[in-house]
Amino acid sequence: MPLSRRTLIAASLAALPALAPEARAQAEGQWRAITGDNGQPLPNTRLPGELVSEIGRLRGVTWIGPREASVTLFEFFDYNCPWCRAAARDLDDLVRANPDLRIGLINNPILSVQSAQAAKVALAVQRAGGSAATAGLYAAL
Template identity: 35%
Template sequence: MNRTLPAALLSASLLAAPAFAFDINAMSPAEKEAFGAEVRAYLMENPQVIMDAVNSLEDRQAAAQAQTDVDMVKVNAKDIFDDPTSWVGGNPDGDITLVEFTDYRCGYCRKAVADVEKLLKTDGNIRFIIKEFPILGEASVASSRFAIAVRMLHGDAAYKGAHDALISHKGGINDASLTKIAKALDLDAGPILDKMEADEVTQVIARNHALAGRLQIGGTPTFVLGDRMLRGYVPFDGMQQLVAEARKD
């Protein structure tokens, strides 16, 4: 006798019957035990059914998260795309915007730099925004404070130089190392170090953290591309494909 047959027939009957036709609570203990045994036997002989169910659940969850992301981006669009305290690079007049929430001490943020730079160069029509989002300790906060202070005192070009230096820096972050970075950029370190503790610098970081909270961002790098969010590192080929898809939307 094929032990999978009763369970299969029961499953088919449940699908065909009204929702109220099957009530496990109406079964006797013996019937419940027999039913459970048949279901278990069927699943043991057809384990792919479990994987199919898991995959279906994951697909539904991913679709729900994607729609939630779209809604969150729409509600927070002004703070994401039009914040004057965030550096804008790439093509400022590009037809699509890529936003990155980054931490200078994040290994995957460092890995993403080359991919993002290649994407901006090969595409040529992407507006790129950096959101300072330090979450990995005091060194991360100090690095972001330094970069923001540089931008406030010396403008966008100097900020990009500071950003590139910080994202590739392998040593500790302290006054000495930041002074060395400033000197390499032909900048006077003293005013920058003083500016780092200014309230307006603190406010930039606080606003970015508040925005990240509203967007349910808990890690770096996190990208916003058009109306979708990319949580984690995405290699060049994947990013290029996502840009193409975003342009079609």
């Protein structure tokens, strides 16, 4: 068989199942090989370093957990996202189970005009009542 771009791609894809889970995940553009409760792979990526260093300086972050934590997890969310709503149910339990974890919730209203409106309401609540009040709104919505 002659060597061509098509045969190289086909050979590379055929080799993916033989790779270790971490290598296969990275080859597929993911950061880590993570599986859900059903054993299926979950997509995940890592932000470039130059963006990660800026996250902590964002204004309007809603904080859950201790101020001085050794681990900080940032969640970019949309109030109208069904997966974000499902994840929101677990955040309090996650912080309770991991006392050295701090979660930063960052509005990312991309799904609709209503998403942007909810994000504006959340920012107003945060200005008036701080992260605790906004975390309550987040849990309620």
